[in-house]
Amino acid sequence: MNTYLGVYLVRLETPWVRSLKEKRALIRPVMERIKSRFPVSAARLDGLNVHSWEQVGFSVIGSDPAWVNGILDKVESFLAAAGDYQIITLAREVFTYEGEV
Secondary structure, eight states: OOHHHHHHHHEETTTOOHHHHHHHHHHHHHHHHHHHSOOOOOEEEEOOOOOOOEEEEEEEEEEEEHHHHHHHHHHHHHHHOOOEEEEEEEEEEEEEEOOOO
């Protein structure tokens, strides 16, 4: 039985933000809502000490590649609609693990 790992990496641009506190107030609630609504892991990965951008990542694992892609689609749509930032997609891929678990 194959296992599928979906990964979605995105850079959120916030050039109008003037402080780290303001940026966290924009991004952190969106990340928490995504984690509570979808079966994904989410992490703030880079740009944590820069006020104009931040890289975030989401991952999901499952036994059906269509389901994994569907979850990533929902996360991508939610992220696009939920916040006051510009989105630059860095990577989105579904990997297959064919080994025994």
